Amino acid sequence: VKLSNGKNTLDKDDDEQDYNSDDLPILRALSKQSRDLITNRILKEKRARDNALPLERLIEKNIFNTWRCREERCDNRRGYCFVLKSTGQHYKVITSQQAKWAAAITKNHRGATLNQPPYNLIAQFKDREGL
Numbered sequence: 811v812k813l814s815n816g817k818n819t820l821d822k823d824d825d826e827q828d829y830n831s832d833d834l835p836i837l838r839a840l841s842k843q844s845r846d847l848i849t850n851r852i853l854k855e856k857r858a859r860d861n862a863l864p865l866e867r868l869i870e871k872n873i874f875n876t877w878r879c880r881e882e883r884c885d886n887r888r889g890y891c892f893v894l895k896s897t898g899q900h901y902k903v904i905t906s907q908q909a910k911w912a913a914a915i916t917k918n919h920r921g922a923t924l925n926q927p928p929y930n931l932i933a934q935f936k937d938r939e940g941l
C-alpha cells in the first residue's frame with residue numbers, strides 16, 4: 811500500500827525491526843534522543859561508582875599508572891616496574907606488592923609515596939635479581 815510520502819507500510823515494519831529484539835520494550839518505544847539520555851545517565855552513574863572506589867584501590871590504580879614499564883629493552887615492558895633512580899635498575903612489581911605499597915601509602919607508613927615504595931618492599935625488590 812503506497813502512502814502519499816512514497817513509503818508503504820512494509821517499510822515502516824522494516825524500520826521497527828532495526829532495533830535489537832533483546833532491547834527492553836520500554837527502550838524500543840523511546841526516541842533515539844531519550845535512549846541517548848538514558849545511556850549517558852548510566853555512564854554517569856558508572857563514573858560516579860568508579861570515583862567512589864576506596865582510597866586504597868585508587869592509590870593502587872595510581873601506582874599502576876605511574877609505574878607501567880615503558881622501557882623498550884625491559885623484559886617486563888608493559889608490566890609494572892619500580893625503577894631505582896640511583897641505578898636505573900628495573901624491579902618487577904607484582905600485584906600483591908602493589909597492594910602492600912598502596913596500603914603503606916594509605917597508612918602513611920614506611921616512607922611510602924606514589925614515587926617511593928615502602929622500605930620493606932624496596933628491600934624485597936633488591937633481594938630478587940633485577941630485570
Ligand SMILES: [Zn+2]
Pocket residue numbers: 879880881884885886887890891900901941
Ligand atoms: Zn621494566
